[in-house]
Amino acid sequence: MRKAEFFVPTEVMEQFTDEMVNRKLTGTITGTSTDGEIIIETDYEKNQTSAVDELEKILDNLIDQIEEEEEEEEEEEEERSSRRR
Numbered sequence: 001m002r003k004a005e006f007f008v009p010t011e012v013m014e015q016f017t018d019e020m021v022n023r024k025l026t027g028t029i030t031g032t033s034t035d036g037e038i039i040i041e042t043d044y045e046k047n048q049t050s051a052v053d054e055l056e057k058i059l060d061n062l063i064d065q066i067e068e069e070e071e072e073e074e075e076e077e078e079e080r081s082s083r084r085r
Helices: 010-022 046-084
Strands: 002-008 028-032 038-044
Touching (some): 010 038, 010 046, 038 046
Antiparallel strands (some): 002 038
C-alpha cells in the first residue's frame, strides 16, 4: 500500500474531492497546514498510481487557477484605484 498527501486550498476542496471520487480514490482529512490548506491523505495500490498522478496534476491546475484569479482581481483593483485619482 502506498500513501499520497495533498495540501488542498479550501477554495477548490469541492472540485478536488469530486476528482478523487471520479478516480475511485478515498482520502482522510488529517489536518490543516499553516497556510490554511486542508491536508488529505490517500492510501492506494500500485495499479492506482496513474490516478494519483492525474489527481496531483489536477490539483496543480486548480491552484494555478486560484492564483490567476487573484492576480486578475488585484489588477482590476489597481485600475479602479488609479481611476479614482
